[in-house]
Amino acid sequence: MADYRKMWEDLGMDVDTHDQLCEVLPQAFGDVYLSQENRPEGMDYYNFVVSEIHGVRPAELIEHQKKGGKVFGTFCVYVPDEIVFAADAIATGLCGGSQFWVPGGEKVLPSDTCPLIKASVGARLDRTCPFFRIADMYVGETTCDGKKKAWEILAEDVPVHVMDLPQMKREKDVRAWEEEIKDFKKVVEDFTGNEVTSEKLAESIKLINGKRKALKRLYELRKNENLPISGKDVLLISQIAFYDDPARFTEMTNKLCDELDKRVEEGVSVFEKGTKRILLTGTPLAIPNWKIHNIIETSGGAVVCEEMCTGTRYFENLVDETQTDLDSQIKAIAERYMGIKCACFTPNTGRIDDIIKYAKEYNVDGVIDVNLKFCSTYAVEGYLVEKALKEAGIPVLGIETDYTDSDAQQMRTRISAFIEML
Ligand code: BJ8
Structure with a gap:
């Protein structure tokens, strides 16, 4: 991997602890992935992305920030990326999938919390993941109870916007989600200084x-x-x-x-x-x-x-691509996302x-x-x-x-x- 140490230091990361993760990941990836036979050649791209996982993409995000762009970190597939990209910002997933980050989460969360939540909180608080450092704003949602409460802890450390996701799928719930997306659009516009127009959203x-x-x-x-x-x-x-x-x-x-x-x-x-x-x-x-x-x-x-x-x-x-005015586009977005089960x-x-x-x-x-x-x-x-x-x-x-x-x-x-x- 290229040398990203300076970038990680500038991000305020705990570089020494992060080194331990960098040491184990290539071995794990090699054992699970590179040992397979007859892999398609097209996998080379994804191998490269993983080999530089904390380098290449974070560097691109930082470049975007240097030009005045914002980065939003998300934790759930209900959060509509369309709104973020329409404001010339970038959305990036932040869910933690490694045991490496779990003990950090356990410092503030009950140990009988789901590992995805513990790892996500640990990655932020321990400062051992560049994506968690780069994101200018986190976007949470009211899905499960553990996540809902974790946003409050993360909000002590980073700006967090929480989307109120209904828990039923009646017509009034879909409408409520539509309203929630409109509020999110406003938050994104205020934070980025960029307007989400119907052309940008299309x-x-x-x-x-x-x-x-x-x-x-x-x-x-x-x-x-x-x-x-x-x-x-x-x-x-x-x-x-x-x-x-x-x-x-x-x-x-x-x-x-x-x-x-x-x-x-x-x-x-x-x-x-x-x-x-x-x-x-x-x-x-x-x-x-x-x-x-x-x-x-x-x-x-x-x-x-x-x-x-x-x-x-x-x-x-x-998402229905045929809508041309903002209200109908947001309605189409709300309906597509409320279809997730x-x-x-x-x-x-x-x-x-x-x-x-x-x-x-x-x-x-x-x-x-x-x-x-x-x-x-x-x-x-x-x-x-x-x-x-x-x-x-x-x-x-x-x-x-x-x-x-x-x-x-x-x-x-x-x-x-x-x-x-x-
Ligand atoms: S749409 S699955 S990404 S909420 S596993 S943190 S639910 S305690 S991740 Fe999820 Fe959105 Fe649902 Fe998908 Fe809570 Fe369960 Fe942990 Fe979960």
Whole structure:
């Protein structure tokens, strides 16, 4: 990796502690990713992004700030990036996916908090992630209780705007979300000094839809009997989608899909015939959380679809591009985002319908419902998810895990036994 020490120091990071993360990440990436055989050449781009994860993109964001631009850090797929980009600002995902940051979060949060929240708070307070230092404003949301309260702690350290996300999907809730997006637009305009015009918003709607279409195209390729790409590689791409430049990401992902189209034509598969096809559902897998994919794909399975926020929930459904005035555009944005099916909503039966639909479309042999420890919304919803799958005759395994490796062996045993029985 190029030398970014000076940049990290200027960001006020704890560079010595951060060095420890820089030491372990390449090894972990090599073990999980570079050890795979017959990877598509198009993965070189994503390998490069990861190898320079705390360098290249942060440097671009800083460049943008030097020109007077703002950076917004987000934690949830309900926060509409379109508004941010329409104000000539940049949105970047901030969810923490490494155990490295968890102890920092535990200094201020109860230990029985979900690791995603602990890692996200720890990354900020310990000053060990450049993205958390760079973001000028954090955008939280009222999804789960843990996140809701974490914003209050983070707000002591950085400007935070919280979007009030309804928890039901009645007509009045969609209207309330529309109003909330209008308020967010005002916050973004005041903070950046740039007006969000209907022309700018039309451009950013196209930009973000482009990213969604590229991801959808990638996922469609996984419906083939011969899998042209591993689940691990697709997970990495989904994770990178949250913070890469959207136009470049779309271009590189479409380029990769061109290569995968050829593989499909030629019947190339990265898995042996008979490898069991697994759909994963549950809580998001923030970078660098590759644990479950790695275990499945080294235990006789292939992950062919993720019904997750690092998966289908991120890209399904487009914002209507035909609206031309601001009110109608914001209404279209509100409707698209309210179509996401997070367990924070009640009822959330649409998610179960999606899982069963995907299980058929991707021709899966089994489903693994994987939830982060202490995430009660997904854990409770797991009962209904697993019941519906059993009724549909689709084998399902429920797993609860965190960011540590302490349960890896036990998980491997359970997953191997599940795959064997399929
Ligand atoms: S839309 S899944 S990104 S809220 S895993 S922090 S819910 S305790 S991340 Fe999420 Fe938005 Fe929903 Fe997706 Fe809370 Fe659960 Fe932790 Fe979670």
